[in-house]
Amino acid sequence: MEFLWTGLMQLGDPSVALAMVVGAILGVVVGAIPGAGAAVTISILLPTTFAMEPLTGMTLLLGVYCGSAYGSAIPAIMINTPGSPVAVLTALEARPFVLRGEARRAMSLAYSSSFVGGVLAVLALMLLTLPLAKVAKNFGSAEFAMLALAALVLVVIGHTGARVAAAAAMAFGLFLSTVGIETAFSTQRYTFGSPALLGGIPLVPMVIGLFAMSEALVQLTARGAPPAVVQLKGRFFDGFSEVFRYPRTLFGSSAFGILCGIMPGVGEFLAQQVNYVWARKLSPEGHLFGKGAPEGIIVSEATNNSVPPAALIPMLALGIPGEELTAMMLAVFLVHNVVPGPDLFLTRPEFVAGLYWTLLVMNFIIIGFLLLATGLIARAALINKRFLGVAILTLSLIGTYASNYNFTDVGIAMAFALLGFILRSHRWPLTPILLGLVMGPILEGRMRQALGGANGDLTIFVTRPISAIMVAALALLIVMTVRADWKARKEVTT
Amino acid sequence: MDDADPHAPQPASRLESLALTVIFTAASGGLLAAIEVATRSNARGGWWTQPWLMPGIALTILVAANLITLWRDVADLRRNPPLPAEWAAARAALLGWARPVEYLGWFAAYLWLIHHAGYGVATLGFVLFLIWRTGLWSVRWALAGVGLCAFMIAVFRMGLGVWMPAPDLYDIFPQAVRTVLIRWF
Structure with a gap:
């Protein structure tokens, strides 16, 4: 109780309160702009948060993260253009509502299910993180190595239909993490004598290049007329009570989203897609899914919004980021010498409890802002793509150059921007590159420690019970996935 | 994903x-x-x-x-x-593939300009140039570009105090003006 009270006191800090409001509003707005989104905004803001207190910086980024999950529903409903991949299902389900003149009902259904999903996920974060951290206290290097490996395997498996490309991207990220001076023997790896590479591939310029600048290049080279905005008709509060007519769908979707958020490498998109299929099978009104079913919007939005807070559970308790945005946030922790993991609850309890409360309050700020300003935010969704590209590219400089005042970093960002553009144009995934880069040092360090303690005996990973269970589960998952893929390809060719 | x-x-x-x-x-x-x-x-x-x-x-x-x-x-x-x-x-x-390379080239030129003309002038020039280059040129978009520059200077230079190198252009101003320009623009 005292732990939570300490966190509540943090809300009185004006900088934290300001970061909460600014982050939440900014998140909603960028979430509503197709092509902007949380990844682009967080990557640009990342270096500016290094000068802030850890809680202030994290609050700002988390505001963007959570706010964008809400905001992406606005263009999905009002211009039938999903602001991000996770709003595709919302756009599909909301279209018939719009055609029936019930855009406002669809909007309020989306908002209320997002709110319930978001708040339940924060409560799960509050309840589950500490117990998980206590369990993780018993983990050794073998278990942490297996967790890191699980995150990498799951991120590849999660890319259904593009698993080979995802494996290549993950391996490329892993390789990038090894460039520079290796710590054990100070050996230079793949530096080719260049002093600029001795410190390794810097995370911030890589993230900005890959996620923000490449997006800017996509927008700058895009063509096409902007879509029209639909008029909001109907009562806003209809959906707020309506959502509780489907308690099984609402709470089930939130719980499923929380579970997927906790599992490293899964993410919102996969969670939402899987849950949508299940909900359609289980619902008595399953035949209405895809034709404007309220449950379809509830599934999409409740799942989507419950993942971000839940993704913080493994990061805070185990130090394992589950997906791209928490991987970016890990950089903020490390810059401030805040090391996530079981010990964080002993060393910085006020920070962890502060995060809990800011996330909870943020959901109320976001829903209040949405009720007041939905019409205005919808106009932001119509921003010209080329102008958006100009803005993102110009803003990218702040992150790439001003964080270190180093031209090499700019060169690295530009190289990754071009790579990101090419990969996007081939619909090859970017997220596994970032996870590979972030998880690489954790995996290598923990594997070395585990094998060092066992004098190189690989059975260390199967003789410790928790590690053995993880190995077995991963092996089973890989075999099942390869088998399913093989069967699917066979069916396509015959 | x-x-x-x-x-x-x-x-x-x-x-x-x-x-x-x-x-x-x-x-x-x-x-x-x-x-x-x-x-x-x-x-x-x-x-x-x-x-x-x-x-x-x-x-x-x-x-x-x-x-x-x-x-x-x-x-x-x-x-x-x-x-x-x-x-x-x-x-x-x-x-x-040459299209993005061209824009990255302009981005490199923008960096060069920051060193010589300062963040404010270089950003304004870069934004207006890109607006023209992408075919958006009109009074409305030019004003939007100026607004974007003002926003960025206000948030990053004045608000968050992001440091930028002192450019050659500021040397022509008296010391007091130069200090203000270096601090805020």
């Missing part, structure tokens, strides 16, 4: 994909072949401490994944040989 981006550019042609896969396979194969030279060390520990281990694992997976993609691409092209129109589309797509 989140990478199924609905705003991604048009899907690439099979030949363009093949060209890219060949480049990636050659690059990753080259890096794997260079592992002996690129990770040479005097490490005397067990096999698990060797510096080549992690890059070796990563590059082996990378080469294998690229070879599988290459094999699939070639098999697909053998089953359904490309028509002349597809060859033309692939050539156009490869030329299309």
Whole structure:
């Protein structure tokens, strides 16, 4: 109780309160702009948060993260253009509502299910993180190595239909993490004598290049007329009570989203897609899914919004980021010498409890802002793509150059921007590159420690019970996935 | 995963994909072949401490994944040989890679200009130039560009105090003005 009270006191800090409001509003707005989104905004803001207190910086980024999950529903409903991949299902389900003149009902259904999903996920974060951290206290290097490996395997498996490309991207990220001076023997790896590479591939310029600048290049080279905005008709509060007519769908979707958020490498998109299929099978009104079913919007939005807070559970308790945005946030922790993991609850309890409360309050700020300003935010969704590209590219400089005042970093960002553009144009995934880069040092360090303690005996990973269970589960998952893929390809060719 | 981006550019042609896969396979194969030279060390520990281990694992997976993609691409092209129109589309797509390179070139010029004209002037020039270059030029968009610059200077330079190097241009001003310009613009 005292732990939570300490966190509540943090809300009185004006900088934290300001970061909460600014982050939440900014998140909603960028979430509503197709092509902007949380990844682009967080990557640009990342270096500016290094000068802030850890809680202030994290609050700002988390505001963007959570706010964008809400905001992406606005263009999905009002211009039938999903602001991000996770709003595709919302756009599909909301279209018939719009055609029936019930855009406002669809909007309020989306908002209320997002709110319930978001708040339940924060409560799960509050309840589950500490117990998980206590369990993780018993983990050794073998278990942490297996967790890191699980995150990498799951991120590849999660890319259904593009698993080979995802494996290549993950391996490329892993390789990038090894460039520079290796710590054990100070050996230079793949530096080719260049002093600029001795410190390794810097995370911030890589993230900005890959996620923000490449997006800017996509927008700058895009063509096409902007879509029209639909008029909001109907009562806003209809959906707020309506959502509780489907308690099984609402709470089930939130719980499923929380579970997927906790599992490293899964993410919102996969969670939402899987849950949508299940909900359609289980619902008595399953035949209405895809034709404007309220449950379809509830599934999409409740799942989507419950993942971000839940993704913080493994990061805070185990130090394992589950997906791209928490991987970016890990950089903020490390810059401030805040090391996530079981010990964080002993060393910085006020920070962890502060995060809990800011996330909870943020959901109320976001829903209040949405009720007041939905019409205005919808106009932001119509921003010209080329102008958006100009803005993102110009803003990218702040992150790439001003964080270190180093031209090499700019060169690295530009190289990754071009790579990101090419990969996007081939619909090859970017997220596994970032996870590979972030998880690489954790995996290598923990594997070395585990094998060092066992004098190189690989059975260390199967003789410790928790590690053995993880190995077995991963092996089973890989075999099942390869088998399913093989069967699917066979069916396509015959 | 989140990478199924609905705003991604048009899907690439099979030949363009093949060209890219060949480049990636050659690059990753080259890096794997260079592992002996690129990770040479005097490490005397067990096999698990060797510096080549992690890059070796990563590059082996990378080469294998690229070879599988290459094999699939070639098999697909053998089953359904490309028509002349597809060859033309692939050539156009490869030329299309020059567009982002051009914008990155302007971005490099923007950096150069910051060193010589200062953040405020360089940003204004860069934004207005890009607005013109992307075909948006009109009073409305020019004003939007000026607004964007004002926003960025207000937030990043004045608000967050992001430091920028003192440019040559500011040397022509009296010391007091120069100090103000360096601090705020």
